[in-house]
Amino acid sequence: MSSSSKPNLPVTNAVNGPPNADLVRERGAASFPVRDLTYLVYGGQERTEHLERIANMVASDPVFRKTDRFFLSRTEQYRRSLEKVRHYKELIAKHNLHSELDQQDLRQAIDEDLPIGLHVGMFIPTIVGQGTDEQQKKWLPLARAYKIIGTYAQTELGHGSFIRGLETVATYDKSTQEFVLNSPTLTATKWWPGALGKTSTHCVVFARLVISDRECGVHPFMVQLRSLENHEPLKGITVGDIGPKFAYETMDNGFLRFDHVRIPRDHMLMRFAQVAADGTYSTPPHSKVSYATMVFMRAYIIGTASSTLAKAVTIAVRYSCVRKQFPLRSGEPEQQILNYQNQQAALFPLLATAYAFHFTGNYIRQMYSDFVRGMRAQDFSVLPEMHATSAGLKSLTTWIASAGIETCRASCGGHGYSKLSGLPSLYANYIPACTYEGDNTVMCFQLARYLLKLYGKAQAKPGLRLPGNVSYLEKSTLLDERCDASTEELWLDPARQLHAYRNRALRLVANCANRLVAEMQKGKDEVLAVEAIKSDMVKVAKAHSYYVVLNNFVNAIEQLRASGTSTPILRVLKTLCDLFALHFIQADLGDFLEYGYLSSLHTEPLHAQIRRLLEAIRPDAVALVDAFNFTDHALGSALGVHNGRVYETLFEWAQQEPLNKTQVAPGYHEYIKPFLLAKM
Numbered sequence: 001m002s003s004s005s006k007p008n009l010p011v012t013n014a015v016n017g018p019p020n021a022d023l024v025r026e027r028g029a030a031s032f033p034v035r036d037l038t039y040l041v042y043g044g045q046e047r048t049e050h051l052e053r054i055a056n057m058v059a060s061d062p063v064f065r066k067t068d069r070f071f072l073s074r075t076e077q078y079r080r081s082l083e084k085v086r087h088y089k090e091l092i093a094k095h096n097l098h099s100e101l102d103q104q105d106l107r108q109a110i111d112e113d114l115p116i117g118l119h120v121g122m123f124i125p126t127i128v129g130q131g132t133d134e135q136q137k138k139w140l141p142l143a144r145a146y147k148i149i150g151t152y153a154q155t156e157l158g159h160g161s162f163i164r165g166l167e168t169v170a171t172y173d174k175s176t177q178e179f180v181l182n183s184p185t186l187t188a189t190k191w192w193p194g195a196l197g198k199t200s201t202h203c204v205v206f207a208r209l210v211i212s213d214r215e216c217g218v219h220p221f222m223v224q225l226r227s228l229e230n231h232e233p234l235k236g237i238t239v240g241d242i243g244p245k246f247a248y249e250t251m252d253n254g255f256l257r258f259d260h261v262r263i264p265r266d267h268m269l270m271r272f273a274q275v276a277a278d279g280t281y282s283t284p285p286h287s288k289v290s291y292a293t294m295v296f297m298r299a300y301i302i303g304t305a306s307s308t309l310a311k312a313v314t315i316a317v318r319y320s321c322v323r324k325q326f327p328l329r330s331g332e333p334e335q336q337i338l339n340y341q342n343q344q345a346a347l348f349p350l351l352a353t354a355y356a357f358h359f360t361g362n363y364i365r366q367m368y369s370d371f372v373r374g375m376r377a378q379d380f381s382v383l384p385e386m387h388a389t390s391a392g393l394k395s396l397t398t399w400i401a402s403a404g405i406e407t408c409r410a411s412c413g414g415h416g417y418s419k420l421s422g423l424p425s426l427y428a429n430y431i432p433a434c435t436y437e438g439d440n441t442v443m444c445f446q447l448a449r450y451l452l453k454l455y456g457k458a459q460a461k462p463g464l465r466l467p468g469n470v471s472y473l474e475k476s477t478l479l480d481e482r483c484d485a486s487t488e489e490l491w492l493d494p495a496r497q498l499h500a501y502r503n504r505a506l507r508l509v510a511n512c513a514n515r516l517v518a519e520m521q522k523g524k525d526e527v528l529a530v531e532a533i534k535s536d537m538v539k540v541a542k543a544h545s546y547y548v549v550l551n552n553f554v555n556a557i558e559q560l561r562a563s564g565t566s567t568p569i570l571r572v573l574k575t576l577c578d579l580f581a582l583h584f585i586q587a588d589l590g591d592f593l594e595y596g597y598l599s600s601l602h603t604e605p606l607h608a609q610i611r612r613l614l615e616a617i618r619p620d621a622v623a624l625v626d627a628f629n630f631t632d633h634a635l636g637s638a639l640g641v642h643n644g645r646v647y648e649t650l651f652e653w654a655q656q657e658p659l660n661k662t663q664v665a666p667g668y669h670e671y672i673k674p675f676l677l678a679k680m
């Protein structure tokens with residue numbers, strides 16, 4: 001079956017001409033209607049077409065061009081991103097894109113780390129989440145109209161992960177009803193906040209509140225940093241850019257120091273904790289409620305893992321269909337490299353994972369909106385589950401997506417190493433997601449601690465009912481059960497796949513709990529006992545998060561089946577889900593073998609089934625990446641162009657290299673000529 005209709009996307013940047021014949025053939029051979037899968041991914045036909053209109057508008061707008069980015073200096077890249085911000089604002093006005101969703105769609109289409117990312121992603125959400133009604137009324141209209149530009153300044157030179165260790169102080173001065181912000185040490189310097197260095201006029205600063213020598217913990221404060229007239233830093237404020245980074249050149253991550261800067265009392269964000277004029281402090285209803293913006297951003301980051309990985313896989317799969325190396329036998333035509341099993345084994349599990357993460361993103365969005373509804377009604381009961389689940393999923397998805405981009409790059413051979421492939425910058429700009437918004441390892445401890453607690457409760461109180469995704473912790477009898485998937489066919493049973501993931505997670509939790517007890521029996525207190533099991537805690541968090549991802553993928557397919565999704569789409573999604581499930585068992589086989597859950601009786605059919613799944617996906621591989629519907633602008637890759645004119649595009653883009661502006665190299669006269677022409 002061929003695609004039901006052609007995607008309505010311009011082929012920007014790629015060299016025009018007849019499309020690559022192999023890609024045309026692959027597209028014609030898809031077993032499912034590509035367009036329908038695109039609608040499924042983006043939430044229907046209407047939404048897809050809306051997104052395409054925005055994507056087309058961006059892709060055809062010269063201000064948003066990306067092709068010159070590799071040839072610009074850091075300063076030029078920052079300036080260009082400001083130009084894009086200005087144009088983004090013009091387009092909002094011109095096309096009436098005033099809803100938050102429209103603006104998010106537009107930013108996503110622009111596809112650059114703009115220096116307003118923190119403004120929309122953390123500054124505004126913190127005002128919304130932590131500000132009183134009056135504070136919101138005062139600052140939100142200004143922020144939404146970009147009359148002020150803000151960021152989220154929490155991390156310091158000395159502390160990022162350990163928020164309670166932050167050193168910036170906000171001391172309440174009752175006599176003037178002001179807070180005095182101060183950076184008492186070098187390590188108290190705010191360090192890293194995006195757009196802090198040069199762009200922001202304001203920021204939400206996290207500082208330890210001190211009232212009459214009493215420490216009241218870390219709280220958020222609204223602080224103006226720069227003049228709204230001339231952008232000069234205000235008195236007492238030292239601010240600047242932190243300098244060169246691994247990538248992320250368009251973003252002015254900054255430093256910030258306060259020298260006894262005074263702000264009015266109503267600049268502390270007081271939705272949950274308050275300081276009255278006389279200095280009386282009211283505690284928040286939940287001690288971690290001021291961490292809520294981070295939970296929001298973690299949920300957002302989980303949602304973007306799919307699209308980032310999908311971009312890398314799109315580039316690598318298309319290129320692997322165009323690229324040919326070696327005939328199988330002499331005299332035969334050369335093979336597309338995607339026909340090689342090793343290439344499929346590298347790329348198809350990542351393709352499956354990009355789809356798996358799509359459904360994880362839907363799940364966490366739903367969980368987050370339930371949580372926000374609860375918070376508005378002063379119900380914080382979901383916070384621990386939301387925090388733990390999002391911390392674990394943020395870690396797993398960003399780790400897998402980061403490693404996956406690098407796998408895609410390596411799978412493109414030499415051309416993958418060219419920046420023109422788009423993969424090096426995709427990787428370099430994405431990997432900090434493993435660090436920002438909570439170092440992944442530190443986040444895993446949070447989830448593991450939550451699971452260990454619940455496991456302990458379930459052990460102590462048989463019959464206790466735990467919420468959905470953690471209910472398996474109640475069932476210690478699961479530990480005695482073994483895998484019975486002794487044929488290839490049985491490995492395709494979702495119940496058996498989920499059983500394996502649940503069993504592994506429970507075993508690791510139980511093992512960790514036992515080790516904790518054993519360490520304490522050796523005489524350690526609980527704190528030191530936890531230190532002795534920390535690597536295992538990371539494994540626990542990953543194992544649980546894998547289970548959550550798979551469970552959601554399986555459930556999503558069931559829901560699609562129930563809502564009448566067509567058989568060809570269901571079939572291809574089921575194949576991807578199977579590959580996801582089996583690949584990650586294969587990847588962590590030791591976990592499953594160690595406790596005798598699996599034996600060679602099961603591993604042989606497991607490996608064989610994975611090989612069959614790779615073969616099943618091969619004819620649909622191009623269609624499956626096409627269904628993500630990225631424009632050439634979004635991919636920014638000579639290897640991933642929709643028309644497959646890879647070599648023509650690479651050649652043309654290489655001509656832009658500044659070294660090629662002259663035939664004779666700069667430096668020739670000083671450095672090459674002397675030894676070339678020297679007498680022997």
Ligand SMILES: CCCCC/C=C\C/C=C\C/C=C\CCCCC(=O)SCCNC(=O)CCNC(=O)[C@H](O)C(C)(C)COP(=O)(O)OP(=O)(O)OC[C@H]1O[C@@H](n2cnc3c(N)ncnc32)[C@H](O)[C@@H]1OP(=O)(O)O
Pocket residue numbers: 104117118120121122152154155160161162163164194288291292294295300383384387435436437438439442446449450
């Ligand atoms: C839709 C629009 C979006 C647009 C976006 C656009 C662009 C953006 C795009 C991309 C992103 C680009 C850039 C990203 C910017 C990145 C910004 C940042 O990095 S901001 C800084 C982030 N910093 C961190 O994440 C710090 C991590 N550290 C922590 O969170 C905490 O210190 C901690 C590790 C969790 C420990 O906290 P603490 O020491 O206070 O607590 P503990 O003693 O460990 O635990 C006590 C108790 O509290 C529970 N808990 C901890 N945190 C939370 C929470 N958030 N919620 C609920 N509960 C929490 C914890 O589980 C313990 O519970 P219990 O065991 O029951 O006692």
Ligand SMILES: Cc1cc2nc3c(=O)[nH]c(=O)nc-3n(C[C@H](O)[C@H](O)[C@H](O)COP(=O)(O)OP(=O)(O)OC[C@H]3O[C@@H](n4cnc5c(N)ncnc54)[C@H](O)[C@@H]3O)c2cc1C
Pocket residue numbers: 118152153154155158159160161162191192193194248253432435436437438439441442534
């Ligand atoms: C690109 C980028 C953008 C950022 N943007 C912002 C921003 O806008 N605003 C902002 O406030 N911050 C921002 N940050 C900072 C970021 O949030 C922190 O860097 C992050 O939270 C990690 O904290 P850290 O740097 O203190 O790491 P550390 O905690 O110092 O981590 C170093 C190592 O120590 C390990 N470790 C730490 N604690 C423990 C422990 N208890 N047990 C065992 N191991 C441990 C970690 O796993 C890690 O391997 C940004 C960072 C980056 C890279």
